[in-house]
């Protein structure tokens with residue numbers, strides 16, 4: 238069974254919101270109608286988004302770290318939002334595990350948004366139906382697009398490749414390997430929703446520098462001066478000695 | 481959560497209707513067994529009409545909650561999994577039964593279908609009454625479970641939610657029945673008054689129990705599991721929008737903690753203390769009026785007190 242999902246690398250995300258704007262652009266232009274905005278140029282702009290990037294500060298000054306945290310529907314494997322829907326407008330696709338809302342059936346009762354612990358669903362105040370991330374279902378299967386473009390808009394937009402997309406049930410997929418090898422985790426595991434989307438944690442990037450790497454132990458003259466000019470054909474030691 | 485007045489009116493109004501119907505049928509059952517003097521059909525017909533009025537008003541209120549009320553019929557589809565869907569089915573069924581029950585009393589069409597070994601007659605209204613009673617309780621359970629089944633809304637995820645819907649609806653219905661009896665069936669107004677007081681007292685116990693339970697709840701989720709970073713100091717710096725979003729409007733009540741506390745005392749006074757005193761003094765109509773006002777405050781508090789885990793992601797604007 239396929240379960241498509243995103244894997245988001247918090248070690249790499251720089252909080253540029255490119256995925257937010259790209260998501261909005263793709264999904265507001267689609268067949269399903271716009272993701273409506275209200276007051277877009279006023280003092281209190283508000284609107285419907287599938288994806289938001291939030292920012293958290295971890296630690297106490299001066300030892301703090303800024304964590305940018307993109308959040309969208311996690312396409313839970315046990316989605317609590319689906320069984321509560323009285324109309325069947327919310328459903329999870331058996332073939333690829335994407336959780337979707339049928340906008341033609343939704344009555345806008347908002348009950349499913351109460352049942353999502355992650356706040357991933359937003360009502361469209363204009364269309365009066367519930368909306369949420371579709372994993373760009375109208376894009377990833379579009380055979381008229383080149384293969385490389387059949388990915389969610391956010392994944393394509395991310396300049397740091399913090400977002401990976403694939404089948405988390407296939408152990409050999411890129412996403413499964415990333416989860417396995419980089420300690421991918423799920424959000425709020427305490428509720429048993431088993432989100433399909435995973436996050437990769439911050440990692441310490443360390444560089445060990447030895448004393449003799451700072452001082453040129455191999456400098457034959459021991460004083461700063463002109464180094465003997467190597468022959469052109471000789472391999473250079475570093476940029477300093479190269480031509 | 482943000483308390484929506486459509487849902488506040490829906491749950492309180494149908495609660496009154498259900499309780500009133502239960503009160504009517506309690507009187508009829510007692511009379512059938514000779515424990516109370518028989519009452520004129522007029523009383524049951526009038527009571528059913530009033531109960532139906534409350535149920536219809538509740539139903540109308542519920543439509544204001546929907547983005548697409550014209551599609552409301554679709555919501556009966558998923559009764560296998562959704563308590564909301566079940567409520568949508570049981571409510572009209574109950575309304576129909578109340579309507580038939582009132583009509584049978586109003587028209588006097590009430591043939592005896594069978595006789596119990598004890599000699600008590602089983603007539604049409606008795607059958608309708610039993611069906612209505614089952615449906616009234618089913619409706620209470622559906623309404624309560626809509627909230628109680630959401631496991632991460634910890635304030636609601638308790639059997640007390642369902643129990644309190646039954647007790648509060650029952651109490652308000654019996655108080656109204658007592659007020660109606662004062663005009664249409666004086667003989668039973670004392671009986672109904674006592675039951676109204678008992679139910680109000682029981683509802684008080686149930687509600688205080690849930691208040692005490694909720695006061696010592698420890699949230700299961702915190703920022704650490706919400707974003708998966710194990711550090712004691714995490715502070716939100718931006719939530720991805722400056723002007724608010726659905727998430728900041730739907731899940732916050734937008735009032736201060738002090739306001740919430742005041743509402744709590746107001747509803748404890750209006751739903752329980754004052755009506756008990758007024759009932760003891762024989763002022764059933766005033767008791768109902770005050771108690772209903774109190775129930776609006778109670779339901780407002782019920783929603784406002786529930787703290788949704790999604791709020792963890794919406795602590796600071798920027």
Ligand code: SF4
Nearest residue numbers: 310311313316318353
């Ligand atoms: S993240 Fe929320 S909306 Fe998405 S599948 Fe899970 S519970 Fe449903």
Ligand code: SF4
Nearest residue numbers: 322343344346347349
């Ligand atoms: S808002 Fe729409 S999708 Fe959500 S529970 Fe109601 S009908 Fe279902």
